């Protein structure tokens with residue numbers, strides 16, 4: 001695998017088309033025979049530096065790293081010296097001084113991961129594991145890989161992303177990755193309060209899920225990210241589900257082969273019906289499985305062992 005060097009993975013936009021495809025090709029190769037890559041990064045150390053909760057991202061990074069033979073150290077912000085007032089930059093310098101090869105960072109503020117990466121020395125690779133509303137690049141790789149493995153090619157697909165787009169780093173990374181891969185259409189659907197005010201290049205906004213679902217090949221549902229906004233008048237969960245929940249009936253408006261995605265965590269009965277989560281068109285569990293392969297590909301690429 002010949003992939004140009006990538007020092008840090010901070011967002012999707014910074015990847016060239018060739019780098020993106022090389023990462024996806026490598027992840028697909030790993031998915032076919034993960035054992036062939038066992039212990040390629042033996043002895044190297046990864047720190048998970050998470051300041052927000054996570055199930056999928058943190059654990060799949062940990063499993064990916066361990067499958068590659070890395071040693072993993074988890075930083076728990078609530079039991080760290082952050083609670084004694086240590087500034088983030090001092091925590092970061094303390095950790096980099098200990099010599100890990102990789103630090104994954106999740107933080108609630110948009111600019112934090114990029115500014116910390118600028119402080120890292122060459123021997124340490126930084127991976128954005130989700131920052132504020134800005135980016136979640138490894139989730140976008142997971143989503144693109146999942147479509148590549150199930151649909152072959154993203155280019156001919158009509159993709160609908162629905163729910164809370166405004167507060168979603170997943171949406172921003174997904175838009176970037178699908179646009180880079182040449183998706184036929186990218187539709188953004190949600191109540192006006194949860195749609196971005198600005199127009200996003202290469203996308204079209206919808207304020208009806210029925211309309212956005214009609215003719216779609218992929219529907220990606222997003223939860224409402226209440227932790228990212230203060231006062232916002234939103235309908236209660238039952239009323240939201242009535243208008244914005246992906247039900248089997250609404251899914252029936254999409255193309256017959258339409259697949260359903262969700263980055264998780266899923267709120268059943270709010271943005272998506274249980275029957276759809278567990279239904280035959282759902283790729284949600286495959287997304288979780290592919291999370292390990294995509295992150296193995298990222299680690300191998302950054303550490304130049306692809």
Ligand code: CP
Nearest residue numbers: 054055056057263264
């Ligand atoms: N998709 C995602 O980022 O999930 P977690 O918050 O559980 O990591």
